Amino acid sequence: xxxxxLLTIAALAVAGTAQAQTINNGQTNSSNIRAKLxxxxxxxxxxxxxxxxxxxxxxxxxxxxANTINNTQRFFGDVSSxxxxxxRNVGKRVDATSAAIANTAxxxxxxxxxxxxxxxANYDPTAVLNATLTDISGEVNATAAAISNTATIxxxxxxxxxxxxxxxxxxxxxxxxxxxxSDSVSATAAAIxxxxxxxxx
Amino acid sequence: MLKMFTPALTVALIALPVQGGAQTLGxxxxxxxxxxxxxxxAMETERFNPSTRDSQGNRIIKDGVIQSGVGGSQITTNTxxxxxxxxxxxxxxxxxxxxxxxxxxxxxxxxNNTVVLNxxxxxTGSVSATAVLNxxxxxxxxxxx
Numbered sequence: 001x002x003x004x005x006l007l008t009i010a011a012l013a014v015a016g017t018a019q020a021q022t023i024n025n026g027q028t029n030s031s032n033i034r035a036k037l038x039x040x041x042x043x044x045x046x047x048x049x050x051x052x053x054x055x056x057x058x059x060x061x062x063x064x065x066a067n068t069i070n071n072t073q074r075f076f077g078d079v080s081s082x083x084x085x086x087x088r089n090v091g092k093r094v095d096a097t098s099a100a101i102a103n104t105a106x107x108x109x110x111x112x113x114x115x116x117x118x119x120x121a122n123y124d125p126t127a128v129l130n131a132t133l134t135d136i137s138g139e140v141n142a143t144a145a146a147i148s149n150t151a152t153i154x155x156x157x158x159x160x161x162x163x164x165x166x167x168x169x170x171x172x173x174x175x176x177x178x179x180x181x182s183d184s185v186s187a188t189a190a191a192i193x194x195x196x197x198x199x200x201x
Numbered sequence: 202m203l204k205m206f207t208p209a210l211t212v213a214l215i216a217l218p219v220q221g222g223a224q225t226l227g228x229x230x231x232x233x234x235x236x237x238x239x240x241x242x243a244m245e246t247e248r249f250n251p252s253t254r255d256s257q258g259n260r261i262i263k264d265g266v267i268q269s270g271v272g273g274s275q276i277t278t279n280t281x282x283x284x285x286x287x288x289x290x291x292x293x294x295x296x297x298x299x300x301x302x303x304x305x306x307x308x309x310x311x312x313n314n315t316v317v318l319n320x321x322x323x324x325t326g327s328v329s330a331t332a333v334l335n336x337x338x339x340x341x342x343x344x345x346x
Contacts, residue, residue, distance in 0.1 A: 124326070142334075148326070159317040164303075166324045172298075174332040187296045189332035189339075193324035195304040200316040 022068040027057035027103075033079040035100075040086045047092035047138060052083035056102040056121075063109050070116045071151075073103040078123045083144075085131040093138035093183075096176075098129040099145045102168065109155040117162040117196075121148035129174040129189075139183035144174035147192045156201040164194035258313035263305075264320065296334035300341040 035054035056075035083098035102121035129144035148166040172191040254260045261268040303322035331340045 144330075144332070146330075148324075156314075157316065159319070161319045163321040164323070166302075166322075166326055169326040170300075170328045172300075172330040174298075174334075176332070176334050177336075178334060185295070185334075187332050187334040189298045189330040189341075190301075191299070191328045191330040191341075192301045193303055193326060193328050194322040195301065196306070196320055196322065198305075198307045198316065198318060200307075200309045200314060201311045 021066050022070070023061060023066055024070045025059050025061070025105075026072045027059065028074040028076070029056045030076040032077045033100075035081040036084075037082070038084045041090070042086075042088045044089070045091040047094065048087055048090050049095040049097075050083060050085050050087070051095075051097045051099070052081045053097070053099040054079045054081040054101070054125075055099075055104060058101070058104045060106045061109070062107075065111045066109055066113075068114045068116070069107060069109075069112055071105050071107070072118045073105065073149075074120045075102040076120075076122045080126040080128075082128045083131070085129075085133070087131070087136070088134045090136045090138070094133055094136050094140045096129060096131045096133065096140075096142045097145070098127045098143070098174075100125040100127040100147070100172075101145075101150065102148045103150070104147070105151040107151075107153045107155065112153075112155045112157045113159070115153055115155075115157060115160045115162075117151050117153075117160070117164075119149035119151065119164045119194075121166045121168050124169045124171065126170075127172045127189075127191075129176065131175070132177045133181075134177075134179045136178075136181045137183070140178055140181050140185045142174055142176045142178065142187045143190070144172040144188070145190045145192075146170045146172040147190075147195065149194045150192070151195070152197045152199075154199040157198075160198055162196050164196060166193040168193075254313075257309075257311070259309040259311070260315045261307055261309060262315065262317045263307070264318070296332050296337060296339050298330040298332040298339040298341040300328040300330045302328055 033054045033056055035052045037052040039050050041048055056077055056079045057073040079100045079102055081098045081100040083096060085096045087094055102125050103119040125146040125148055127144040127146040129142060131142050133140055148168050148170055149164040153160060170191040170193055172189040174187055174189040176187045178185050302324040305320050307318055309316050329342050
C-alpha cells in the first residue's frame, strides 16, 4: 500500500504542474491484503463510523488538463476485509463498512484527450461484515462490498479505452442484527466483478 | 355423387382466399405496397434527419457503434447482474444483495459533445452477495460469463 500511495502522489504532482501531459500509472500487487476490524462501541452521543477496507491497487488522479492518461493495474494477490462490530446506544448515525477491492482507479480532470485503462484481477476479493447494532437514534447503514476492478472517469474527454479482466470469485457477505433504530436502516451486500463509470462533459 | 360435389367445393375454397386478401390489404394496404419499402405516405415531404446526436447534441460511440441518445446522453450496460432486495423490519428498513459481473455506465453532460468509449470487460469468476438482516436473508448470485 505504501508504494501505491507514492505513485498516486507523483501522478497528482505531474498533473498539477503542467498542461497537456501524459500520465502513466502502473501498479502490480502480488501480495495478500487483509483488513480486519473488531470493534465494540457503546454510549456515543455523536455518529459512529466503522470501516475495514482492504485494497490491492488504488490510484486517484485529479487535475486540470492531460493529453493522455494510461493506467494499468494488476492484482495477483488475495484481498479480504472483515468487520466485526457491536454497537449500541448511539445518538446519531451509524455506518459499518467492510470493503475489499482489488483494483480501483479514479480520474477527475477538466479535460483529458484519451484515457487508457487496463485492470486485471486474478484472486478473490472477499468482504465480510458481522454487525450487531442496537438502540440507534440516527440512520444505520451496514455494507459489505467486494469489487475486483473499478474505474471512475469524470472529465471533458474525447476517448476512453478500457479493458477490465476479472478471473476471481467475488464474495460479499453481510450478517447483521439491527434493532431499535429510530431512523432508516439499510443493510447491503454488493459483489461486483468489473465496473466502469464514465462521466463526460 | 362424388363427382357432383368436388367442383363446388373447389370453387368455395378459391373464393375464400380472394375475399380474405381483399379485406386485409384495403386501399391503404395496396397503396403502401405500390409506394415501395421505406417510402410511406408523405415521407417525401418530411426532412431527413441525419443527426446521430441526442436532443442535447451529445453523441456516445461505444465500441465503434453510435449509441442512440436517450434521456441525457446516458447508456448503461449490466451483464451477469442479479439484484434481490426486500424491505421489511419496519418502515424505511431495507436489506439488499447485489451481484454484478460487468457494469458500464456512461453519462454525458452539457451539449454538442462526442465521447468515444472502447470497453472490454471479462468476468469469469463467480460473483456472490449475501445480506442477512435479523435472520432474513437476501442473496444474489451473478453467473459467470
